[in-house]
Amino acid sequence: MISDIQAIFERDPAAANIFEVLLYQGLWAIWIHRISHVLYNWRIPILPRLISQIMRLLTMIEIHPGAKIGKKVFIDHGCGVVIGETAVIGDNVTIYQGVTLGGTGKEKGKRHPTIGNNVVIGAGAIILGNITIGDFARVGAAAVVTKPVPSHSTVVGNPSRIVA
Helix, strand or coil: CHHHHHHHHHHCCCCCCHHHHCCCHHHHHHHHHHHHHHHHHCCCCCHHHHHHHHHHHHHCCEECCCCEECCCCEECCCCCCEECCCCEECCCCEECCCCEEECCCCCCCCCCCEECCCCEECCCCEEECCCEECCCCEECCCCEECCCECCCCEEECCCCEECC
């Protein structure tokens, strides 16, 4: 939990002090998700989903209890963020407002994206399906990504295209 706070201080120049950081909705969404994820893995019925829905009402960030989230993930201005059940997010990932990590509605089983380590996902980006976003990749604001993104690359646009 301390590493989640450290991530905010490392990546948000507006983080002035611990008291402000403890008010960040993204921090609370991550912390409560970690609890609901444990309960989900223990196969406790209903409670993990109920917890995630209450947190969605409080933070406007929806994270399915089944999603796997790494260390030092930072959701900045998280209003409207949606993270699906089979999504996997690596370490040191930054997610801005309005991001969707969703399914296409066509698959069964693993149907949400896998996000590598040290990835930045811009505001309003939509990443759909069982695809991988490689380590150190950048997803531009409002990009619509439906194909894998190689490590160390940048994608923008709708449909997304590699620009760097």
